[in-house]
Amino acid sequence: MLSFFQETIVPHFNFWIYVVIMMIGLWSVIAKNNLVKKLIGLSIFQTAILLLYVSLAVKEGATIPVIESQVLAGSAHTEPPAAEGGKKALPVINPDGYANPLPHVLMLTAIVVGVATLGVALALTQMIYKDFGTLEEDEVLRKIKALHDDV
Amino acid sequence: MSEHFPALILLAPLFGALVIGLFGLRDHRVCLPATLSALAVSLFAAIALARQVATGGPVDYFMAGWEEPLGIGIQLRADAINSLLLIVIAVVSLLAAVFTIRPAGERDTEKTPYFYILFLLLAVGLFGITIAGDAFNVFVLIEVTALSSYGLVAIGSSKRCKVAAFHYLIMGTVGASFYLLGVGYLYLKLGSLNMQDIHRILDADGTLHDTRAIRTAFVFILVGIWTKMALFPLHGWLPNAYSYSPSGSAAILAPLVTKVSVYVMVRMMVSVFGLDRLEMNVDWGHLVVWLAVIAIVAGSMMALAQREVKKMLCCLIIAEVGYMVGGAWLGDPGRWGITGTLYHILADALMTSCLFLAAGAFAKWLGVVKLDDLSGLFRKMPLAATGFVIGGLAIIGVPPTCGFYSKFYLIRGGIESGQWFYVAALIGSSLVNAVLFFRIFEIAYFGKNPVASHAHGHGSDDHGPHDHTHDEAPVVRREPPLHALVPVLIAAALLVLLGIFNGPIVEFIRTGLIETAKVVSNG
Amino acid sequence: MKAKIFASLSVLITGAILLYAVTDFPDFGDPGSPPNAGVPGGAPSASRYYLENTYRDTKVPNVVTAVLADYRGYDTMFETVVILTAGIAIFAILRVLRRDDAPAAPDPDPARTDHTIDGDHHRIIVGTTCRIAAPLIQIFALYVVAHGHYSPGGGFQGGVMLGASFILLALSGSLRETLTRFSESDYMRMAFIGIVIYAGLGLLPMWVGRNFLDYGALSGLFMTKGEEMARSHSMLGVEIGVAVTVMSIMFAMFANLSTRGRLRGGL
Numbered sequence: 001m002l003s004f005f006q007e008t009i010v011p012h013f014n015f016w017i018y019v020v021i022m023m024i025g026l027w028s029v030i031a032k033n034n035l036v037k038k039l040i041g042l043s044i045f046q047t048a049i050l051l052l053y054v055s056l057a058v059k060e061g062a063t064i065p066v067i068e069s070q071v072l073a074g075s076a077h078t079e080p081p082a083a084e085g086g087k088k089a090l091p092v093i094n095p096d097g098y099a100n101p102l103p104h105v106l107m108l109t110a111i112v113v114g115v116a117t118l119g120v121a122l123a124l125t126q127m128i129y130k131d132f133g134t135l136e137e138d139e140v141l142r143k144i145k146a147l148h149d150d151v
Numbered sequence: 152m153s154e155h156f157p158a159l160i161l162l163a164p165l166f167g168a169l170v171i172g173l174f175g176l177r178d179h180r181v182c183l184p185a186t187l188s189a190l191a192v193s194l195f196a197a198i199a200l201a202r203q204v205a206t207g208g209p210v211d212y213f214m215a216g217w218e219e220p221l222g223i224g225i226q227l228r229a230d231a232i233n234s235l236l237l238i239v240i241a242v243v244s245l246l247a248a249v250f251t252i253r254p255a256g257e258r259d260t261e262k263t264p265y266f267y268i269l270f271l272l273l274a275v276g277l278f279g280i281t282i283a284g285d286a287f288n289v290f291v292l293i294e295v296t297a298l299s300s301y302g303l304v305a306i307g308s309s310k311r312c313k314v315a316a317f318h319y320l321i322m323g324t325v326g327a328s329f330y331l332l333g334v335g336y337l338y339l340k341l342g343s344l345n346m347q348d349i350h351r352i353l354d355a356d357g358t359l360h361d362t363r364a365i366r367t368a369f370v371f372i373l374v375g376i377w378t379k380m381a382l383f384p385l386h387g388w389l390p391n392a393y394s395y396s397p398s399g400s401a402a403i404l405a406p407l408v409t410k411v412s413v414y415v416m417v418r419m420m421v422s423v424f425g426l427d428r429l430e431m432n433v434d435w436g437h438l439v440v441w442l443a444v445i446a447i448v449a450g451s452m453m454a455l456a457q458r459e460v461k462k463m464l465c466c467l468i469i470a471e472v473g474y475m476v477g478g479a480w481l482g483d484p485g486r487w488g489i490t491g492t493l494y495h496i497l498a499d500a501l502m503t504s505c506l507f508l509a510a511g512a513f514a515k516w517l518g519v520v521k522l523d524d525l526s527g528l529f530r531k532m533p534l535a536a537t538g539f540v541i542g543g544l545a546i547i548g549v550p551p552t553c554g555f556y557s558k559f560y561l562i563r564g565g566i567e568s569g570q571w572f573y574v575a576a577l578i579g580s581s582l583v584n585a586v587l588f589f590r591i592f593e594i595a596y597f598g599k600n601p602v603a604s605h606a607h608g609h610g611s612d613d614h615g616p617h618d619h620t621h622d623e624a625p626v627v628r629r630e631p632p633l634h635a636l637v638p639v640l641i642a643a644a645l646l647v648l649l650g651i652f653n654g655p656i657v658e659f660i661r662t663g664l665i666e667t668a669k670v671v672s673n674g
Numbered sequence: 675m676k677a678k679i680f681a682s683l684s685v686l687i688t689g690a691i692l693l694y695a696v697t698d699f700p701d702f703g704d705p706g707s708p709p710n711a712g713v714p715g716g717a718p719s720a721s722r723y724y725l726e727n728t729y730r731d732t733k734v735p736n737v738v739t740a741v742l743a744d745y746r747g748y749d750t751m752f753e754t755v756v757i758l759t760a761g762i763a764i765f766a767i768l769r770v771l772r773r774d775d776a777p778a779a780p781d782p783d784p785a786r787t788d789h790t791i792d793g794d795h796h797r798i799i800v801g802t803t804c805r806i807a808a809p810l811i812q813i814f815a816l817y818v819v820a821h822g823h824y825s826p827g828g829g830f831q832g833g834v835m836l837g838a839s840f841i842l843l844a845l846s847g848s849l850r851e852t853l854t855r856f857s858e859s860d861y862m863r864m865a866f867i868g869i870v871i872y873a874g875l876g877l878l879p880m881w882v883g884r885n886f887l888d889y890g891a892l893s894g895l896f897m898t899k900g901e902e903m904a905r906s907h908s909m910l911g912v913e914i915g916v917a918v919t920v921m922s923i924m925f926a927m928f929a930n931l932s933t934r935g936r937l938r939g940g941l
């Protein structure tokens with residue numbers, strides 16, 4: 001039991017956390033009856049995925065992926081200018097010192113997508129509320145059935 | 152210029168949407184010319200690109216010029232698998248756009264420009280998904296497609312379409328998120344998002360593909376894509392979303408969105424995981440083929456139970472998705488199954504387009520929504536009804552329409568891989584389709600009671616007086632206007648053409664399929 | 675009850691499949707994991723390339739900005755298109771236009787909506803404070819947009835802040851007053867102009883035969899010495915385009931959602 005804890009959970013705790021959050025979100029998407037609660041669940045679900053990606057970017061002891069000016073300036077001083085074209089030599093950057101930039105970029109996209117989806121979904125819930133006077137899914141479906149018999 | 156065709160295909164509709172946004176909101180006359188010309192440019196670029204692929208092999212386009220090392224930029228890739236689909240997307244969206252032309256007298260609404268913007272953005276998304284060579288880029292464009300389709304479904308005025316769009320949104324977002332999770336697991340294990348690069352990494356290390364992470368990644372990508380394409384247990388959103396949306400929206404949504412999702416699945420199988428590696432896991436293939444068999448049976452059963460034209464067509468889409476998923480996973484050594492799937496994607500897009508355009512015309516100009524009201528259709532709309540019949544024959548699989556040949560290749564794959572239940576389901580579903588469509592043809596041709604349709608004919612008030620006093624009276628012929636009739640007939644003609652020229656098309660796809668696998672493995 | 679059992683089962687299965695793969699994964703914070711360093715024995719991953727070479731390629735110290743706006747600029751363009759699509763979809767769903775639905779709800783008394791807790795006092799204190807704060811927020815937002823090359827920030831963040839400043843004005847004062855400054859036709863047009871800036875800047879390199887979004891070709895336009903600085907400048911242009919679109923759509927979403935598409939009355 002302890003070894004399972006030490007080998008599986010501790011080094012991978014980020015995955016366990018994200019899976020639990022994702023399950024909470026997905027559960028409320030499926031099980032909740034209220035449309036707004038479903039949307040809250042959907043947001044939690046999407047946020048859990050953001051957490052997964054961002055936790056991939058972490059490196060032990062690394063800082064944010066903005067190269068410090070000292071690094072850029074320092075190397076410009078120490079390295080002699082290259083002969084041709086008078087270009088300064090390029091700084092040597094240690095990639096292990098900076099967090100992985102790619103997942104951040106990807107998740108910026110996913111955040112935007114989440115916001116956009118939520119906005120459209122809220123617009124739809126407003127229209128549903130205006131048309132049916134309720135946000136409970138079963139009541140909406142019942143009222144739609146009633147419409148159906150009319151046609 | 153010729154090297155920019157891959158980008159031009161989707162930039163044209165994007166700029167079309169921007170032109171409408173900047174000028175069309177004030178002056179609605181801009182909308183339609185901008186839409187049509189943008190899609191025409193896309194069609195031209197798609198045809199030119201397919202010619203390039205046919206003569207020179209796959210075409211790569213590196214966005215922002217970041218080519219080396221592979222995977223730092225975003226790659227577009229056109230090859231034999233997708234170049235024909237690009238043409239079909241352009242054709243179908245162009246037909247749907249022509250269908251939405253409003254007659255001179257008809258009042259257009261303030262929301263018309265927004266419809267066309269969403270329409271073009273949907274086309275951008277579909278082109279982008281099809282040509283993408285980057286797994287994450289596919290996700291972004293899936294979302295462009297999805298958001299514009301929610302808008303297109305909900306833009307109608309009925310109360311039902313809002314609820315349908317909401318369910319579509321929930322299912323679509325969960326599906327896309329599953330896809331994103333799958334891509335995340337791939338990235339976690341392989342450190343790359345470029346499809347070609349992932350394939351190369353999997354090739355370099357023969358043990359990687361059998362790890363738990365990669366298997367899970369594949370499962371989640373598949374489940375996500377299946378939700379998007381409405382494979383049977385995940386199909387709940389489809390019938391309502393497509394049948395309650397306006398006719399113009401349904402004419403582009405129904406033929407293309409599910410088919411492009413099927414294409415994404417095939418692309419993932421061929422270019423990311425590799426068919427050779429998939430064929431090692433035969434049990435998985437059997438499992439998916441069983442799911443497909445269930446989908447085919449369920450879709451056909453549901454179609455039998457429907458009484459509305461569009462709902463029935465939607466159920467047929469669910470069955471057709473079953474054909475394609477099953478065909479892709481047959482795993483027969485000759486690869487006829489996956490070839491048949493790729494051919495069927497093209498065929499089914501055109502068939503669905505033809506049927507939905509015709510059904511849209513019936514609904515709009517005859518006010519016919521239910522099957523029983525179709526009586527006397529041949530006398531009222533002989534040409535449009537002929538288009539509908541050709542579409543129906545294609546779905547049933549009657550030669551020389553393309554439906555026959557695609558089923559032929561799928562069945563050949565099924566026989567060669569020994570999946571007898573799949574073959575039986577295909578044939579059974581064809582029989583069900585025959586029953587369904589001959590029932591419609593019977594009502595439409597021999598139907599005795601044209602009066603019933605007049606009672607529902609509230610969509611047509613600008614036509615001449617009709618004699619509806621007794622049954623035997625000759626019905627006034629009133630074809631839909633030319634702009635609605637021509638797309639139906641073009642789609643029907645294309646169904647026959649695609650069937651007649653199935654030989655070279657399938658040959659093109661097959662060489663591409665084999666070549667893609669080879670090039671990727673060596674590259 | 676049946677729905678809940680079904681939900682629990684499907685969620686548990688999903689979670690179990692996701693966790694099944696966990697033992698296979700790199701440890702948390704491992705610099706040598708495949709995303710961070712590349713597959714063992716293979717080529718280094720793209721992220722490693724970015725960290726090592728971004729400054730050489732683009733002269734931008736903030737690697738995230740460079741990857742966002744240059745290496746994966748194509749994704750970012752469509753990300754902006756996603757925002758635009760959402761704005762258009764919300765508009766198409768909600769907006770009540772004069773010619774469409776005749777029985778529009780009666781215009782609520784404009785004075786009534788502004789008097790909430792204690793009438794004018796509330797409005798004076800909160801409204802004045804927010805009106806003073808709004809330009810400061812906007813200036814900071816412009817800084818965030820412009821300084822995205824050197825510090826965390828960029829078009830999305832700055833754009834959201836700009837949008838938030840208008841939302842603040844609408845919340846504290848009245849939507850009607852804010853709409854006189856940033857009207858519907860303005861924000862709709864600006865939403866499209868943002869993408870025109872982005873895609874147009876990407877289109878320019880095609881003029882000289884380079885690929886879409888290949889800003890290196892713009893060194894003549896920006897009169898820079900090398901292609902690196904042209905890339906750097908173009909990224910600023912692109913970020914401005916993103917910010918314009920995001921700002922407009924954020925405010926459009928708020929205006930439509932808070933009034934159910936009537937753009938009158940509101941919260």
